[in-house]
Amino acid sequence: xxPNKSPLAPESFPDFPVIPGVRYACGNSGMRYKGxxxxxxxxxxxxxxxxxxxxxxxxxxxxVDWGRKILPTGLARGLVVNAGIANxxxxxxxxxxxxxxxxxxxxxxxxxxxxxxxxxxxVIGDPIPTEKITSLLPRLTEDLSADAGNSAANCILTTDxxxxxxxxxxxxxNTDVTIAGFAKGSGMIAPDMATMLAFIFTDAAIxxxxxxxxxxDANERSFNCVTVDSDTSTSDTALLFATGxxxxxxxxxxxxxxxxxFKRALLEVMTDLAQQVARDGEGASKxxxxxxxxxESNPSAKTIALAIANSPLVKTAIAGEDANWGxxxxxxxxxxxxxxxDKMSLKIGGILIAENGAxxxxxxxxxxxxxxxxxxxxxxxxxxxxxxxAFAWTCDLTHGYIEINADYRS
Amino acid sequence: xxPNKSPLAPESFPDFPVIPGVRYACGNSGMRYKGxxxxxxxxxxxxxxxxxxxxxxxxxxxxVDWGRKILPTGLARGLVVNAGIANxxxxxxxxxxxxxxxxxxxxxxxxxxxxxxxxxxxVIGDPIPTEKITSLLPRLTEDLSADAGNSAANCILTTDxxxxxxxxxxxxxNTDVTIAGFAKGSGMIAPDMATMLAFIFTDAAIxxxxxxxxxxDANERSFNCVTVDSDTSTSDTALLFATGxxxxxxxxxxxxxxxxxFKRALLEVMTDLAQQVARDGEGASKxxxxxxxxxESNPSAKTIALAIANSPLVKTAIAGEDANWGxxxxxxxxxxxxxxxDKMSLKIGGILIAENGAxxxxxxxxxxxxxxxxxxxxxxxxxxxxxxxAFAWTCDLTHGYIEINADYRS
Numbered sequence: 001x002x003p004n005k006s007p008l009a010p011e012s013f014p015d016f017p018v019i020p021g022v023r024y025a026c027g028n029s030g031m032r033y034k035g036x037x038x039x040x041x042x043x044x045x046x047x048x049x050x051x052x053x054x055x056x057x058x059x060x061x062x063x064v065d066w067g068r069k070i071l072p073t074g075l076a077r078g079l080v081v082n083a084g085i086a087n088x089x090x091x092x093x094x095x096x097x098x099x100x101x102x103x104x105x106x107x108x109x110x111x112x113x114x115x116x117x118x119x120x121x122x123v124i125g126d127p128i129p130t131e132k133i134t135s136l137l138p139r140l141t142e143d144l145s146a147d148a149g150n151s152a153a154n155c156i157l158t159t160d161x162x163x164x165x166x167x168x169x170x171x172x173x174n175t176d177v178t179i180a181g182f183a184k185g186s187g188m189i190a191p192d193m194a195t196m197l198a199f200i201f202t203d204a205a206i207x208x209x210x211x212x213x214x215x216x217d218a219n220e221r222s223f224n225c226v227t228v229d230s231d232t233s234t235s236d237t238a239l240l241f242a243t244g245x246x247x248x249x250x251x252x253x254x255x256x257x258x259x260x261x262f263k264r265a266l267l268e269v270m271t272d273l274a275q276q277v278a279r280d281g282e283g284a285s286k287x288x289x290x291x292x293x294x295x296e297s298n299p300s301a302k303t304i305a306l307a308i309a310n311s312p313l314v315k316t317a318i319a320g321e322d323a324n325w326g327x328x329x330x331x332x333x334x335x336x337x338x339x340x341x342d343k344m345s346l347k348i349g350g351i352l353i354a355e356n357g358a359x360x361x362x363x364x365x366x367x368x369x370x371x372x373x374x375x376x377x378x379x380x381x382x383x384x385x386x387x388x389x390a391f392a393w394t395c396d397l398t399h400g401y402i403e404i405n406a407d408y409r410s
Numbered sequence: 411x412x413p414n415k416s417p418l419a420p421e422s423f424p425d426f427p428v429i430p431g432v433r434y435a436c437g438n439s440g441m442r443y444k445g446x447x448x449x450x451x452x453x454x455x456x457x458x459x460x461x462x463x464x465x466x467x468x469x470x471x472x473x474v475d476w477g478r479k480i481l482p483t484g485l486a487r488g489l490v491v492n493a494g495i496a497n498x499x500x501x502x503x504x505x506x507x508x509x510x511x512x513x514x515x516x517x518x519x520x521x522x523x524x525x526x527x528x529x530x531x532x533v534i535g536d537p538i539p540t541e542k543i544t545s546l547l548p549r550l551t552e553d554l555s556a557d558a559g560n561s562a563a564n565c566i567l568t569t570d571x572x573x574x575x576x577x578x579x580x581x582x583x584n585t586d587v588t589i590a591g592f593a594k595g596s597g598m599i600a601p602d603m604a605t606m607l608a609f610i611f612t613d614a615a616i617x618x619x620x621x622x623x624x625x626x627d628a629n630e631r632s633f634n635c636v637t638v639d640s641d642t643s644t645s646d647t648a649l650l651f652a653t654g655x656x657x658x659x660x661x662x663x664x665x666x667x668x669x670x671x672f673k674r675a676l677l678e679v680m681t682d683l684a685q686q687v688a689r690d691g692e693g694a695s696k697x698x699x700x701x702x703x704x705x706e707s708n709p710s711a712k713t714i715a716l717a718i719a720n721s722p723l724v725k726t727a728i729a730g731e732d733a734n735w736g737x738x739x740x741x742x743x744x745x746x747x748x749x750x751x752d753k754m755s756l757k758i759g760g761i762l763i764a765e766n767g768a769x770x771x772x773x774x775x776x777x778x779x780x781x782x783x784x785x786x787x788x789x790x791x792x793x794x795x796x797x798x799x800a801f802a803w804t805c806d807l808t809h810g811y812i813e814i815n816a817d818y819r820s
Contacts, residue, residue, distance in 0.1 A: 059743030059751045089739050091752065091768035124736025125769050229722040230640075231737075232744040312639040312722070312807075316815035326534025327641075329499050333469030334642040341469045342501065358501035359535050397722075399812050405726035406808065 008279035008287045008375055008395070009162045016149035016165055017180055019201040021045035021243025024152040025143035029132040032084030032122060037155035039133055041140040042079040042199070043109055048243045049208040050076035050117070051215040053223075055195070055236035061088035063118040064235060066098045070114040074208025076241055077111035079199065081156050082133055083184070084122040086195060088234045097130040104134040108141040119237050121158055121184060121195045149201075153182035156197060159404070160184050160280050166272035168265035170204075173258045175248035177204040179265050183238075183273040185280070195235035198223065198273055204262060205244035206251060213254045214266055215240045222270035225302065225392045228281035229401070230310040238270075278393045283400020286318055288377045288393065294344070295388030300337045304383060305392035307335035315397035321372040323365060325353045332381060343384035350378065418689035418697045418785055418805070419572045426559035426575055427590055429611040431455035431653025434562040435553035439542040442494030442532060447565035449543055451550040452489040452609070453519055458653045459618040460486035460527070461625035463633075465605070465646035471498035473528040474645060476508045480524040484618025486651055487521035489609065491566045492543055493594070494532040496605060498644045507540045514544040518551040529647050531568055531594065531605045559611075563592035566607060569814070570594050570690050576682035580614075580671035585658035587614040589675050593648075593683040595690070605645035608633065608683055614672060615654035616661060623664045624676055625650045632680035635712065635802045638691035639811070640720040648680075688803045693810020696728055698787045698803065704754070705798030710747045714793060715802035717745035725807035731782040733775060735763045742791060749793035757790040758782075 026037040102116040153163040165182045181200030295301035311331040317324035342357035349371025436447040512526040563573040591610030705711035721741040727734035752767035759781025
């Protein structure tokens with residue numbers, strides 16, 4: 001039974017374009033979900049370069065181990081994703097599942113196993129019955145289609161209430177390129193489920209080492225600025241595949257002028273997906289944007305922004321539509337970062353609440369109440385010690401979160 | 411209207427002994443709470459040494475600034491505590507409140523202002539109407555009594571559902587000494603309220619510099635191992651006052667053999683108080699002890715233990731009486747500390763759940779269910795990289811937390 005769609009979801013899934021060089025297919029393994037597709041196969045043209053970022057969690061799942069191992073090749077020919085069982089903390093059996101899956105897919109796609117990426121999301125601790133995936137692969141190989149991006153986005157979901165997609169275009173030199181991606185995740189807080197997965201595809205031609213830098217940089221400013229409950233999963237993975245079919249002039253370095261538009265478009269896609277993940281946070285009723293300025297550095301600003309975004313007291317206050325700015329001050333203070341208590345200022349919804357270390361004399365709570373009753377909450381903090389700035393996105397903390405994560409028996 | 415007493419509270423408040431050299435009095439200021447005492451004055455004999463630890467939050471309240479400023483004198487003659495308004499983020503006015511209060515109390519006690527400690531707990535951002543405290547002080551000075559420890563423990567509460575006290579005795583050389591303390595705090599998660607305050611009194615004679623080391627060491631293993639929701643308040647304060655009336659032989663150094671019993675007793679009192687704070691966490695229905703062994707170092711073990719204790723996913727699972735060990739693995743992994751995924755082990759309630767990086771073959775969920783339905787939950791993790799060990803204490807995350815912190819209008 002599909003959960004109710006988040007009140008913060010975008011109007012609709014975007015028109016997912018064909019990305020030349022990418023084909024998808026989906027099927028049902030029956031390993032956990034009945035009656036819906038839960039395995040996705042994607043095939044990439046030979047020569048597709050790949051970049052990846054993985055969870056920093058020290059207990060990564062077997063698919064993450066594998067991804068890290070093969071990433072240095074810089075090339076990809078396939079991707080297999082399953083939803084329902086995350087293949088985490090599964091020891092040697094989990095490792096074998098990944099290797100057997102990669103081998104089976106490689107054979108069907110006439111590729112090498114070390115060019116096949118694997119991602120899994122779902123319960124931690126259960127092994128995957130490997131044949132439930134591998135037995136599907138031959139039929140999926142036959143079904144591969146460039147038009148199946150929308151289906152692919154849907155078959156990787158676990159407790160998401162909506163599929164998350166984003167599209168952007170750019171020019172590299174004189175050549176138009178397209179970037180399209182989809183992600184799953186309720187911000188890593190689905191019951192028993194790990195994780196946030198994001199797969200981004202482009203027809204641009206970009207060498208793997210440059211692609212990796214582009215992905216890492218955009219990741220720092222997008223997925224790494226989103227939190228729902230601070231619980232970093234064991235399986236977070238973002239992979240970017242560049243097929244080269246656009247045949248643009250290949251950039252020589254990461255700082256080529258020709259890449260400026262692509263960087264902007266990639267950041268736009270990843271930020272969009274990251275924000276959608278926060279919008280699907282369990283029980284979320286409000287989407288919260290935290291902006292921090294005046295910090296010692298950008299990383300420092302991000303730490304402060306995430307401290308606010310992760311504070312249960314801030315998030316419950318917002319759920320209660322309470323402009324409880326004292327809790328925001330507390331969260332800045334607990335971040336461990338430099339902040340000038342007696343010079344800092346705070347706005348909510350553009351209304352000045354505090355400045356120079358005390359409540360603003362102009363502040364009247366009724367002025368911010370209309371903002372607090374809305375679905376989009378904006379918090380602006382200036383900590384008055386430097387030029388560092390950052391955003392963080394999150395959602396509020398409600399009874400819905402408790403219901404989903406506590407009110408059940410396993 | 412007093413909230414229902416936590417189901418995890420101890421049977422009763424301990425018999426709070428007279429500590430020679432300490433006298434207390436309480437009164438009602440009316441500044442926020444009507445019909446209950448909310449200001450406490452304590453007086454200490456001349457010669458009382460003092461030690462203090464304060465919040466690491468970068469937005470400390472005015473009383474914390476003051477405490478840090480006067481602590482180097484090492485001597486104390488008085489303590490004034492008020493509940494209801496925390497005097498945090500109040501700028502120059504807040505500073506003046508503290509100074510005026512200290513000056514007024516000093517005059518009444520024939521002491522110097524820099525020997526008067528101030529602590530406040532309550533809403534952040536509101537100034538304190540100073541005269542509401544200072545006007546009470548003359549009467550409180552007349553009412554001072556050595557027997558009023560129990561009353562004192564009750565008048566500093568904010569959203570606590572029970573007063574928290576602890577008592578222990580020790581010998582320094584051949585001399586019996588007593589340590590008694592009380593604390594308030596629902597683990598820093600009371601709506602609008604800051605904080606955790608703890609005041610510990612002893613008749614032992616201990617020089618200030620040694621006393622400070624004893625307090626800091628015990629604090630690291632007690633209050634700093636407790637969390638309710640990771641929100642470190644702006645006003646956390648623990649003060650230890652030693653009147654010297656026991657007339658023990660004064661220890662020459664921190665490592666004197668004569669102090670062994672005192673150290674044990676102090677740790678016992680502070681651990682007891684710290685655990686009571688977790689037991690009074692808002693909405694708490696289960697008290698959780700997390701034990702980590704096998705870490706790279708003791709501080710590393712503590713970081714891991716707190717990552718587990720602060721994880722919303724772990725805490726909601728426990729609230730739901732779900733032995734969701736996968737979330738505990740995730741929390742270990744997100745801690746940032748060294749852990750051997752393929753050698754670690756996990757027990758809940760003494761039942762082995764996972765070992766050597768996978769589910770234990772002996773594990774059957776029904777075996778741990780009785781433990782999960784109880785009020786005391788024990789989690790034991792060995793991360794298999796060294797000898798470091800630590801405890802952390804917390805409570806579960808329930809609808810009660812959301813109700814208290816979100817379901818109201820300010």
